[in-house]
Amino acid sequence: MNTLSYLEEEAIYIIREVVGQFDKPVLLFSGGKDSIVLLHLCQKAFLPAKIPFPLLHIDTGHNFPETISLRDELVKRYQVQLHVGSVQESIDKGKVVEEKGKYASRNSLQTTTLLETIEELKFDACMGGARRDEEKARAKERIFSVRDDFGQWNEKLQRPELFDILNGQIHSGENVRVFPISNWTELDVWEYIRHEKLEIPSIYFAHQREVFNRDGQLMPCSNFIVHKPEDAFEESVRFRTVGDMSCTAAVPSKALDLDTVIDEIRGSSISERGARMDDKRSEAAMEERKKVGYF
Amino acid sequence: MEILRITTAGSVDDGKSTLIGRLLYETQSLKIDQVETIEAKSKSLGYDYIDFSLATDGLLTEREQGITIDVSHLYFSTPKRRFIVADAPGHVEYTRNMVTGASNVEVAIILLDARKGVMAQTKRHLYITQLLGIKHLIFTINKMDLIDYDQEQFDSIVEAIKALVNQYDWEPQLSFIPVSALKGDNVIVKSNNMPWYEGNDLLSLIESLTLTEDNALDGFLQVQHVIRPKTEEFHDYRGFAGKVKSGVFSQGDEIEIFPSGQKSIVNSIEKYGTAKNKVVAGENATLLLEDEIDASRGNAIVKTNHNLKIDKKVKTKICWMQSTDLNPNSKYWLQQGVHKSLVKINQIESKMDWEAWKSVPTDCLTMNDIGAVDLQLAQPLMFAPYSDNKSLGAFILIDTQTNNTSGVGFIL
Numbered sequence: 001m002n003t004l005s006y007l008e009e010e011a012i013y014i015i016r017e018v019v020g021q022f023d024k025p026v027l028l029f030s031g032g033k034d035s036i037v038l039l040h041l042c043q044k045a046f047l048p049a050k051i052p053f054p055l056l057h058i059d060t061g062h063n064f065p066e067t068i069s070l071r072d073e074l075v076k077r078y079q080v081q082l083h084v085g086s087v088q089e090s091i092d093k094g095k096v097v098e099e100k101g102k103y104a105s106r107n108s109l110q111t112t113t114l115l116e117t118i119e120e121l122k123f124d125a126c127m128g129g130a131r132r133d134e135e136k137a138r139a140k141e142r143i144f145s146v147r148d149d150f151g152q153w154n155e156k157l158q159r160p161e162l163f164d165i166l167n168g169q170i171h172s173g174e175n176v177r178v179f180p181i182s183n184w185t186e187l188d189v190w191e192y193i194r195h196e197k198l199e200i201p202s203i204y205f206a207h208q209r210e211v212f213n214r215d216g217q218l219m220p221c222s223n224f225i226v227h228k229p230e231d232a233f234e235e236s237v238r239f240r241t242v243g244d245m246s247c248t249a250a251v252p253s254k255a256l257d258l259d260t261v262i263d264e265i266r267g268s269s270i271s272e273r274g275a276r277m278d279d280k281r282s283e284a285a286m287e288e289r290k291k292v293g294y295f
Numbered sequence: 296m297e298i299l300r301i302t303t304a305g306s307v308d309d310g311k312s313t314l315i316g317r318l319l320y321e322t323q324s325l326k327i328d329q330v331e332t333i334e335a336k337s338k339s340l341g342y343d344y345i346d347f348s349l350a351t352d353g354l355l356t357e358r359e360q361g362i363t364i365d366v367s368h369l370y371f372s373t374p375k376r377r378f379i380v381a382d383a384p385g386h387v388e389y390t391r392n393m394v395t396g397a398s399n400v401e402v403a404i405i406l407l408d409a410r411k412g413v414m415a416q417t418k419r420h421l422y423i424t425q426l427l428g429i430k431h432l433i434f435t436i437n438k439m440d441l442i443d444y445d446q447e448q449f450d451s452i453v454e455a456i457k458a459l460v461n462q463y464d465w466e467p468q469l470s471f472i473p474v475s476a477l478k479g480d481n482v483i484v485k486s487n488n489m490p491w492y493e494g495n496d497l498l499s500l501i502e503s504l505t506l507t508e509d510n511a512l513d514g515f516l517q518v519q520h521v522i523r524p525k526t527e528e529f530h531d532y533r534g535f536a537g538k539v540k541s542g543v544f545s546q547g548d549e550i551e552i553f554p555s556g557q558k559s560i561v562n563s564i565e566k567y568g569t570a571k572n573k574v575v576a577g578e579n580a581t582l583l584l585e586d587e588i589d590a591s592r593g594n595a596i597v598k599t600n601h602n603l604k605i606d607k608k609v610k611t612k613i614c615w616m617q618s619t620d621l622n623p624n625s626k627y628w629l630q631q632g633v634h635k636s637l638v639k640i641n642q643i644e645s646k647m648d649w650e651a652w653k654s655v656p657t658d659c660l661t662m663n664d665i666g667a668v669d670l671q672l673a674q675p676l677m678f679a680p681y682s683d684n685k686s687l688g689a690f691i692l693i694d695t696q697t698n699n700t701s702g703v704g705f706i707l
Contacts, residue, residue: 001577003296003377012567012579013538016519020592020633045579047568048532049524132368139367158365159700160391160616162398164538165630165691169698183379185370271326 004192011180014143015045018178019052021168022125029055031067032242033200034129037189040198043078054081058114060106061088062224062245066201085117105247115151118175127178133185144168145177187265194258206238206253217249298377302396305406306416310437314476315382321483324371366396375502390663391616393423401506402431409436413455419649425463431504433470440475446491449473472497510575512684514542514598517632518590522581534581535590540632540686545573553595553677559584593634595677603679607672610707614665617701621660628693641669681705
């Protein structure tokens with residue numbers, strides 16, 4: 001079996017386990033390439049029936065408009081229900097406080113909104129597109145990752161996962177984060193997108209954009225980031241990951257289609273999350289966020 | 296391109312993380328920003344070399360203590376093959392992690408320190424790989440640079456390992472490589488320091504190992520989910536979706552449902568909505584049957600000519616994985632694939648005494664023990680001995696109080 005078939009079989013087996021073992025699963029959908037791949041796998045898992053669970057988007061309010069328009073288009077195309085948890089609402093209600101200063105981002109605020117939405121809508125399993133190759137704390141993550149009443153990840157009390165046997169038994173109030181594409185790499189995701197001819201937001205391809213240089217990273221100019229107007233300049237760039245606009249840096253690129261993007265990634269000497277400011281805050285930024293409920 | 300899954304085992308300080316770090320680095324799987332982070336961290340810790348273990352030890356506590364606690368998953372590829380590495384820590388107390396790491400792999404790389412040779416840990420690693428029936432074992436004798444690349448010492452370690460393997464009724468494919476993970480000898484390229492060594496370097500070896508698939512086993516599919524679209528177009532559609540755990544299914548096959556015993560014929564096979572003539576072990580499939588038959592999640596669809604066993608009593612080997620002991624008076628959930636049944640413990644016969652290196656009678660298993668246990672199930676189980684059929688002979692035990700995965704079992 002070749003790599004992509006192997007990974008597809010594994011992911012669909014996991015998705016079917018989620019539907020078999022949980023009462024109220026949901027797919028965490030950011031509109032990024034990984035969640036688009038996951039949505040497509042979910043559809044394949046249940047054909048010719050429809051996807052038997054809804055999507056949940058945690059909206060930071062700092063989105064790339066291209067991502068949101070494709071999200072709404074895909075919701076129609078795949079005939080799924082979409083829930084949106086709004087970080088802006090959490091801020092308005094005073095549940096979280098907007099960060100201040102040059103590096104302000106809503107990335108970590110997402111966690112509160114996510115946990116509240118899970119509790120409110122009583123989801124017991126949340127599937128996400130996180131991969132183990134992204135980051136060293138994620139390399140330790142399970143496929144079924146149990147979170148306690150507070151949404152916390154306890155890295156020392158993880159359930160061992162043996163063979164393909166997935167244990168999703170939980171107490172009421174707990175929930176499980178599920179990562180069907182755990183074993184995929186960035187390149188696998190791109191090759192799968194090409195193989196399955198999936199549509200992804202246009203910002204993944206090279207385009208002219210106003211950016212400014214911050215600590216060696218090309219940040220997109222937007223209303224969400226403070227910078228000196230004279231620092232802005234136009235550059236041909238693309239994004240390797242799509243997160244909150246305030247924490248996602250662009251990379252210089254001329255790649256206009258999937259073939260050239262894949263060539264670029266093959267030849268790249270920088271890691272995918274090397275352009276994510278949210279990971280750069282400290283050496284264990286991801287681990288610390290995961291412990292309080294980030295996915 | 297094929298995927299090869301590997302687990303690694305070694306004692307503390309055998310240089311395992313260094314070896315893996317080097318494989319990642321030399322195959323360009325570690326990127327510049329990651330290497331820079333590791334370099335800076337190595338420097339701040341006062342090392343005069345790049346400590347690649349910092350790349351694989353993902354948790355804060357691991358980096359602080361300089362040890363690997365939990366199984367870590369790492370990925371690298373070459374133009375010839377894709378590799379998934381389950382890096383399991385080698386400490387005495389972490390047997391359960393090695394069993395976990397070894398449960399999903401075709402190959403185990405076992406590290407030894409050339410200065411120390413076979414240690415108690417090596418014996419335990421061998422016991423575990425044997426228990427899990429791993430077919431390819433690669434022994435990397437590390438730190439050859441510290442014994443002046445001495446062939447005699449290497450040869451005597453090889454002989455000692457072969458003698459250990461011969462104790463078992465088990466014939467894995469064995470390879471032995473003298474390496475220095477730190478200096479890079481025989482890791483990615485053949486070393487000039489050991490002209491006496493005629494074999495492959497580690498990377499060439501794992502690139503070229505041949506994998507065999509056994510499709511001759513009994514056709515067996517466990518139902519994960521019944522697909523019923525309930526739309527006009529697919530009004531009577533009733534597809535039994537699940538993974539083919541072993542063997543092959545083709546259109547027209549005579550099948551029976553376990554446990555109901557109802558018989559039918561495979562009318563058609565679909566995979567993700569597309570018709571197929573045949574599906575093999577490891578593939579997800581949707582089977583549509585000729586008769587209207589009731590089967591639900593956890594039930595098995597099995598070819599009528601099978602040789603599988605059905606029983607409520609099973610003899611097993613169990614590796615215990617949680618801090619509270621295996622309690623002979625408790626009930627547990629047994630999960631075999633996606634099928635679950637309540638079990639009680641009939642008898643704990645014996646366990647492996649790692650010090651005396653023999654099986655000793657016991658009435659209790661504590662964490663990291665591996666012992667012989669007789670189980671009594673609430674419902675009959677369809678199974679095969681693990682040594683004949685890994686998919687149908689393995690199970691986990693789930694604690695009914697905590698819901699934790701408390702042990703893994705292998706049916707004898």
